[in-house]
Amino acid sequence: MLYSPGETIGGYTIIRRVGQGGMGVVFEARSEDGTRVALKIPHPQLLEDPGTRARYDRELEVSRSLIHPNIQRVVSTGLDEKRDLPFLALEWVEGGLLRDFLRSGLPLSVDESISFGAQLCEALNYCHDLGIVHRDIKPDNILVTKAGKIQLMDFGASLLESAPKITTASLAAALGTPDYMSPEQVEGQRGDVRSDVYSLGAMMFELLTGQPPYHGDNALAVMAQHVQSSPASIRKKNRQVGTPLEEVVFKAMRRDPELRYQSMMELHRDLTNLGSVDASRLGAERARVSSSTNNGASDTTIWSRSVPAWAMVVVVAIAAIAVGTLLIAR
Structure with a gap:
């Protein structure tokens, strides 16, 4: 040592x-x-x-x-x-990583999940107001005090709009972490505030179910699913989760950034006022997008543009080549 x-x-x-x-x-x-x-x-x-x-x-x-x-x-x-x-x-933060709360594979309580999510919305909204996008939201980058207070950390993958945008294209550094990275990050884009919205939604999925939204034999397989697939029902995995909360998480995770919450405070508003959330409307929007993008096909590719198989080959190939490569863009 x-x-x-x-x-x-x-x-x-x-x-x-x-x-x-x-x-x-x-x-x-x-x-x-x-x-x-x-x-x-x-x-x-x-x-x-x-x-x-x-x-x-x-x-x-x-x-x-x-x-x-x-x-x-x-x-x-x-x-x-x-x-x-x-x-x-x-x-020094007296507590532990949020990851430690999830090691059992069991979900957190609904109230605890909402509290953690809302606190992160506030922290990230503050960052976004300063022109900073975190780009690597995950339980390993979040501390939790004994009193249940969230502390966000590790801004090594962040994008500062006022500075040269330097990106290390490694799986854990620049693109984000495969379990939580947004589709646009998988496709090689830098991302914006809505990328953080997606990542927080993906993490909320794990808090509420005990498992990340996608699984695969390797990181690239998981990354491909963020672009091509849709997460399973949260309520089927955890009956304590109400339909409004499920629809809020699904809206945060929509693959098209234009269809997500456009800011952390929009997400925060619905997370903290679930009684006012029109779950039927959100569900209908989700179904409408599914119908328009799939023409009645299986709902395994919903919420965004249809992605042909050849495009997925290109996406995964680009991601594989990107590992270990330095991209500097101004």
Whole structure:
């Protein structure tokens, strides 16, 4: 291990390692005044890759500008001069990852799911107002305090409209995470606020059913389904979910961005006022889109434009080629 308990980095003393991912390691540490922080340090070898370095720099750039009760706050940034490694010190959150709530494969309660979804709507709406699209909404990037407060984190894949749009085209970094990525991201587009709406809808599906909306033998198979298929009924998997909530999640997940909620506050409005949701109208809209795109065929490809088989081959091929490629667009 590169760092050991007791070592001091930029005024922070490491207490213990609390997590490790593809991008780096996270330690619990204390500042000189005793404040606990989460110290995030990237893997040295990854910083040699221009795309990975761009992602890390993007996270620093974006995270420092965000001050919201549902976003993990950056305390400071710095450099370990001894090893020439940058670090990010974040506020310590007493709790755990939302992913930990789902490891059993069982759904969360309906009330808890709605609460988490509504809090994320507020955090993401704040980001969107600043011109920031997260693009990697997933349970692994969300902390939950013991009081049930959501803390969104990891802005390494975000798109900042006021800056050059640098995208590392790797499955977990730029395109998003296969279980939750929007169809337009699968197709190679950068996405916009509605891409975050889709990803939150896909995550809400998992909170309410215990399983992500799509399954496949590999990441590319899951990605293809976001473009071509439609998720199963939520109510058939969880009878505690009412029709209005199911239709709200389905609207967030419509494949055509124009047919989704156009903002997080639109989604927030319906999530927090389910008694006012016209579920029959939403269901009829969904059926109408299904009918117009499939001409009465199976409803396995609904809510958006029809996608021919040859197009799906192209989409999956592009996604496969994109892995590990750096795309820089201004």
